[in-house]
Amino acid sequence: MHASWLNQVEIYFSVVQRKVVTPNDFTDLAQVEDRLRAFEDRYNATAQPFQWKFTTSDLDDLLARLDRHTVDHQEESAVALAA
Template identity: 50%
Template sequence: MLDLYERLWEGEPLGPDDYVISADEKSQLQALERRHPDLDCAPGRTRRVEFEYQRHGTLAYMGAYDVHHGRLIGTIAEKTGIVPFEELVTKVMTTEPYASARRVFWVVDNGSSHRGQPSIDPMTNAWPTATLVHLPVHASWLNQIEVVFSIIARKAIRPVNFADLDELAERLRGFETRYNEDPRPFNWTFTRSDLLALCERIEARQRTLAA
């Protein structure tokens, strides 16, 4: 996966028509409506947000991030699952330039929507140019879509104040449109060598503690 971030696959450079997609689901996005409107910032006063709210349900945002071009493609569902993930894959794989790509690599974690070999075979059968690449367990922090989700949380969701689920969905779609107006890939610097060095330090620390 880290090789893919450096545009390598099995020791060979990726071509111009190869793409790397980082994908995952952001579940349990709540549509909370505050009892009273927010008070904006003023001289000597920070923004104030009402602490009482009504719950209007939750949505899931399925995100696919083009690692090397900075583009974001998403879908919205009532909840996460195999079918919503397949809908995201279909949306990406039928959109140019991915529809005409030689290869599209999908970097995913081990969530239930796309876990293990049972997720690889259906995807390969449906989309022969797609390759599903699973992160190691407990390594979601290496998935670039998680960075995008943190931006969504800070820039589009907080402070949470939505009258209903439609308003929340509209905000998510609007953010995606705005994000793609000036797409910029992340300056990812953590490489395979960095990961191996980290593992060596952890192992050395464990040996010291066990001695």
């Protein structure tokens, strides 16, 4: 459960970085504070819990496909080298 909570924090700060801090065109620290507070007000008014759609079953399927792709690629490379 801790990983999910930490992921939420990382997502939030990623959004802050992209939507508030970048571009870095502040003239003083007060302007940074104002922009962060305005973002916080907007975010809190519209934020909703993140709905995870990628399940452990989806991860298992993805890893199995990657394994098959890797094996297929290794076999193709071996055939090409033998030719």
